[in-house]
Amino acid sequence: MQEPVLSPDLIAAHGLKPDEYQRILDILGRAPTFTELGIFSAMWNEHCSYKSSKVHLRTLPTTGPQVICGPGENAGVVDIGDGQAVIFKMESHNHPSYIEPYQGAATGVGGILRDVFTMGARPIAAMNSLSFGAVSHWKTRQLVHGVVEGVGGYGNAFGVPTVGGEVRFHPAYNGNCLVNAFAAGLADTDKIFYSTASGIGMPVVYLGAKTGRDGVGGATMASAEFDETIEEKRPTVQVGDPFTEKRLLEACLELMASGAVISIQDMGAAGLTCSAVEMGDKGGLGITLNLDRVPQREPGMTAYEMMLSESQERMLMVLRPEKEAEAKAIFDKWDLDFAVVGETTADDRFLILHGNEVRADLPLSQLSSQAPEYNRPWVTPPAPAPLGNVPEVDAIDALRALIGSVNYASKHWVYEQYDAQVMADTIRAPGLGAGIVRVHGTGKALAFTSDVTPRYVKANPVEGGKQAVAEAFRNLIAVGAKPLATTDNLNFGNPEKPEIMGQFVGAIQGIGAACMALDTPIVSGNVSLYNETDGQPILPTPTICAVGIIETLDRAILGPAQSGDTLLLLGETRGHLGQSALLAEMWNRAEGDAPPVDLVAEVAHGAFIREHHALTRACTDLSDGGLALAVFELAAAAERGAEITVTGTATLFGEDQARYLIATSPAQAATLQQAATAAGLPMTEVGRIGGTTFRLGDSAAPMADLLALYRGAFAAALA
Amino acid sequence: MLAAVTVFPGSNCDRDLKCALEAAGFKVAMVWHKDTALPPGVDLVGVPGGFSFGDYLRCGAIAAQAPVMRAVADHAARGGYVLGICNGFQVLTETRLLPGALMRNAGLKFICKTVDLVVETPDSAFTAGYGRGQVLRIPIAHHDGNYQADTDTLDRLEGEGRVAFRYGTDVNGAARQIAGVLSDNRRVLGMMPHPERAAETAHGSTDGRQMFAALAGTLVAA
Numbered sequence: 001m002q003e004p005v006l007s008p009d010l011i012a013a014h015g016l017k018p019d020e021y022q023r024i025l026d027i028l029g030r031a032p033t034f035t036e037l038g039i040f041s042a043m044w045n046e047h048c049s050y051k052s053s054k055v056h057l058r059t060l061p062t063t064g065p066q067v068i069c070g071p072g073e074n075a076g077v078v079d080i081g082d083g084q085a086v087i088f089k090m091e092s093h094n095h096p097s098y099i100e101p102y103q104g105a106a107t108g109v110g111g112i113l114r115d116v117f118t119m120g121a122r123p124i125a126a127m128n129s130l131s132f133g134a135v136s137h138w139k140t141r142q143l144v145h146g147v148v149e150g151v152g153g154y155g156n157a158f159g160v161p162t163v164g165g166e167v168r169f170h171p172a173y174n175g176n177c178l179v180n181a182f183a184a185g186l187a188d189t190d191k192i193f194y195s196t197a198s199g200i201g202m203p204v205v206y207l208g209a210k211t212g213r214d215g216v217g218g219a220t221m222a223s224a225e226f227d228e229t230i231e232e233k234r235p236t237v238q239v240g241d242p243f244t245e246k247r248l249l250e251a252c253l254e255l256m257a258s259g260a261v262i263s264i265q266d267m268g269a270a271g272l273t274c275s276a277v278e279m280g281d282k283g284g285l286g287i288t289l290n291l292d293r294v295p296q297r298e299p300g301m302t303a304y305e306m307m308l309s310e311s312q313e314r315m316l317m318v319l320r321p322e323k324e325a326e327a328k329a330i331f332d333k334w335d336l337d338f339a340v341v342g343e344t345t346a347d348d349r350f351l352i353l354h355g356n357e358v359r360a361d362l363p364l365s366q367l368s369s370q371a372p373e374y375n376r377p378w379v380t381p382p383a384p385a386p387l388g389n390v391p392e393v394d395a396i397d398a399l400r401a402l403i404g405s406v407n408y409a410s411k412h413w414v415y416e417q418y419d420a421q422v423m424a425d426t427i428r429a430p431g432l433g434a435g436i437v438r439v440h441g442t443g444k445a446l447a448f449t450s451d452v453t454p455r456y457v458k459a460n461p462v463e464g465g466k467q468a469v470a471e472a473f474r475n476l477i478a479v480g481a482k483p484l485a486t487t488d489n490l491n492f493g494n495p496e497k498p499e500i501m502g503q504f505v506g507a508i509q510g511i512g513a514a515c516m517a518l519d520t521p522i523v524s525g526n527v528s529l530y531n532e533t534d535g536q537p538i539l540p541t542p543t544i545c546a547v548g549i550i551e552t553l554d555r556a557i558l559g560p561a562q563s564g565d566t567l568l569l570l571g572e573t574r575g576h577l578g579q580s581a582l583l584a585e586m587w588n589r590a591e592g593d594a595p596p597v598d599l600v601a602e603v604a605h606g607a608f609i610r611e612h613h614a615l616t617r618a619c620t621d622l623s624d625g626g627l628a629l630a631v632f633e634l635a636a637a638a639e640r641g642a643e644i645t646v647t648g649t650a651t652l653f654g655e656d657q658a659r660y661l662i663a664t665s666p667a668q669a670a671t672l673q674q675a676a677t678a679a680g681l682p683m684t685e686v687g688r689i690g691g692t693t694f695r696l697g698d699s700a701a702p703m704a705d706l707l708a709l710y711r712g713a714f715a716a717a718l719a
Numbered sequence: 720m721l722a723a724v725t726v727f728p729g730s731n732c733d734r735d736l737k738c739a740l741e742a743a744g745f746k747v748a749m750v751w752h753k754d755t756a757l758p759p760g761v762d763l764v765g766v767p768g769g770f771s772f773g774d775y776l777r778c779g780a781i782a783a784q785a786p787v788m789r790a791v792a793d794h795a796a797r798g799g800y801v802l803g804i805c806n807g808f809q810v811l812t813e814t815r816l817l818p819g820a821l822m823r824n825a826g827l828k829f830i831c832k833t834v835d836l837v838v839e840t841p842d843s844a845f846t847a848g849y850g851r852g853q854v855l856r857i858p859i860a861h862h863d864g865n866y867q868a869d870t871d872t873l874d875r876l877e878g879e880g881r882v883a884f885r886y887g888t889d890v891n892g893a894a895r896q897i898a899g900v901l902s903d904n905r906r907v908l909g910m911m912p913h914p915e916r917a918a919e920t921a922h923g924s925t926d927g928r929q930m931f932a933a934l935a936g937t938l939v940a941a
Contacts, residue, residue, distance in 0.1 A: 152829050
């Protein structure tokens with residue numbers, strides 16, 4: 001087949017800048033073939049190469065005694081004791097989900113599950129962090145329905161419990177929703193599989209579903225801004241098949257147990273190209289692929305299409321040759337394709353053969369580890385407008401404004417579409433704070449949370465970055481878990497704009513400082529840039545997912561609070577209303593600085609809750625909506641009223657950090673307060689749980705009315 | 720006391736059911752869908768939840784054609800016990816071991832939540848541990864749990880006391896809020912809710928445990 005001539009337009013359409021194309025010419029000493037151009041484009045785009053972010057990501061803390069494997073592999077690996085490890089990562093599928101919400105979200109879930117089971121782990125928990133535009137925007141409702149159904153459609157069928165996540169709405173996401181999918185799996189520490197190929201002349205084996213034309217050029221699409229031509233990009237979105245993924249999971253775990261695997265890598269972004277290059281590059285080897293042997297879904301596919309296809313549910317493996325028959329039998333059992341498509345070679349060469357012709361012949365290391373890297377110019381973004389006068393408001397009116405908004409209403413309409421209990425190890429399903437999953441067959445459990453407050457990050461990237469980590473830390477502490485490690489999904493606008501790059505640099509600085517102080521190293525992550533439409537960027541959204549361990553199930557703080565329980569507030573309340581949820585939901589104002597994060601206080605308060613778990617019946621951290629919303633959420637979970645004696649808008653709705661609300665019996669509350677005094681920590685009694693009225697100072701309403709608003713507002717706005 | 724749990728490609732509650740049965744004292748053998756026979760001496764067959772064959776074509780329709788289901792039908796014809804949960808219930812209706820069909824939920828959405836489940840009859844090996852009218856808290860998780868049958872069939876099921884469970888409220892549009900039905904010999908039960916997800920203290924509800932315990936009691940006595 002005749003390949004097209006490389007015109008400047010064709011090169012630009014591949015997302016390659018003139019200087020990057022010149023670099024290709026310099027490397028090859030000749031013009032690339034069309035297939036080679038596609039391969040460079042797939043490997044050098046932002047999504048695969050991290051070329052704008054690498055220099056900053058290197059500053060993050062990624063090590064610790066609990067870390068078995070940090071960033072750079074398919075997912076991070078963290079020791080949980082007793083010879084077991086939790087393996088987890090979060091990844092974005094933003095652009096595809098905006099173009100085709102169901103399939104975009106579904107394949108986002110599929111991709112992150114593969115990242116986890118590629119390493120030999122059985123997935124045990126999933127979460128997702130979703131950011132949508134204003135409810136009034138014409139596209140939002142369609143996106144919410146499609147994305148939620150896609151997440152559920154894939155995860156439910158695959159059979160992984162979805163135990164947590166976030167859903168937020170802000171006009172800055174009108175043209176660019178965010179779909180960040182997290183998955184965690186469990187493996188034995190001596191049976192973890194990596195992607196580094198080894199051995200020369202070893203067979204390279206293609207596993208799973210057949211290759212079709214779906215998703216060709218997806219990674220390049222995901223590395224560009226959107227404009228009015230977005231509908232034309234629909235064919236670049238992949239189509240998911242959770243049934244095949246489930247079979248692929250079972251077949252891969254059987255294959256790994258058989259001892260046949262030298263290295264394995266899932267085919268995600270840039271499919272066959274990226275998986276082959278990663279395995280070869282990490283092992284310092286070359287790879288030769290013969291595309292005639294690739295299982296194909298449709299006839300007449302070109303080398304270019306096969307190398308760039310993002311068909312789902314596929315893996316690439318380097319096989320121990322003596323195990324080929326045994327390995328093939330496993331894939332036959334599960335009715336999945338198994339084909340030897342190439343071999344490892346000693347030279348630094350990526351050789352692609354198709355129809356007895358050489359379609360690509362490239363120096364392999366130049367595609368990955370030697371890919372371009374930029375230290376893009378950045379400036380500190382302008383400070384937000386100072387906080388103007390905030391009037392005193394009726395506290396119940398203010399609470400209604402929050403719990404009646406899509407941002408703070410109950411999200412059960414969303415999470416009831418996700419199977420939260422499959423695998424029968426879920427201890428705490430979504431609804432309030434972190435999700436908890438038992439480590440199967442043990443008395444231990446793992447806790448999972450996903451957090452970020454994008455309006456803080458926009459106002460103050462450094463403090464906002466810190467806050468995302470601190471809130472995740474607190475959510476784990478509040479269920480009785482010891483925070484172990486984190487994964488980050490950094491969603492930003494166009495990095496070629498210095499103020500966007502400044503947001504990114506600041507957020508990384510804050511995240512790094514917090515992860516260091518709170519001993520929660522980043523073990524994996526994903527960067528999603530160019531989240532802009534017609535030049536309008538999203539709010540900077542560095543999603544942080546944290547994983548903690550509950551050493552014995554009796555350490556879990558599960559609640560619910562009971563009638564007569566005393567409410568205690570741990571931490572100092574100064575009444576910080578800058579960038580608060582109250583300002584945003586009540587008056588649509590985004591003023592003032594983000595709340596400062598005192599990492600020393602975060603450590604001390606977290607340690608205090610951990611130490612006194614036995615005195616704590618129910619606990620939640622204070623974040624959006626401050627004390628008022630925290631009390632309401634704790635009372636709603638208990639289906640009881642509550643009474644708060646403190647007053648004042650700033651006291652009730654301020655968003656000072658490092659604070660927890662605790663519900664416990666009056667006798668235990670007295671003991672806790674003595675302990676806090678002895679430890680020199682600020683703890684005050686603020687009210688009690690019980691009755692059928694919800695009272696904030698001198699303002700009150702029937703709890704049943706507030707619950708009806710809280711539980712009905714989301715569906716009323718979006719269903 | 721031996722139980723077999725069928726495994727289809729796409730089953731995902733097979734391990735959960737195995738654990739619940741083992742906790743009740745059963746020995747459990749996992750049986751692959753391509754197998755043509757059950758292990759000798761099987762007392763109970765569990766057909767687990769999940770998405771057998773991806774729920775493609777129609778939930779349970781492809782699994783109903785699997786070789787192992789002929790063996791399960793033979794087992795049932797000999798008076799053996801069969802428990803189908805969620806997708807397992809769908810498979811049992813597709814094999815005609817139970818009447819009716821499971822349609823898409825009336826709200827068209829997947830639903831996962833813990834619901835009130837009313838015990839309609841204690842007169843079966845599955846429900847002997849419960850009282851008539853007892854309200855259980857059991858999770859559901861399905862997209863196609865809307866039980867439907869023609870009026871004559873529904874009347875016959877009601878008349879013969881073969882409605883095992885009813886939802887406390889209308890959760891998915893099921894005819895007469897039916898959540899589980901028994902075969903005419905009362906030894907085959909299909910139900911949409913997941914008792915294996917309410918079988919341990921850590922699950923938050925232990926209301927499902929009594930079903931497995933009652934089954935074990937009946938089979939030990941037999």
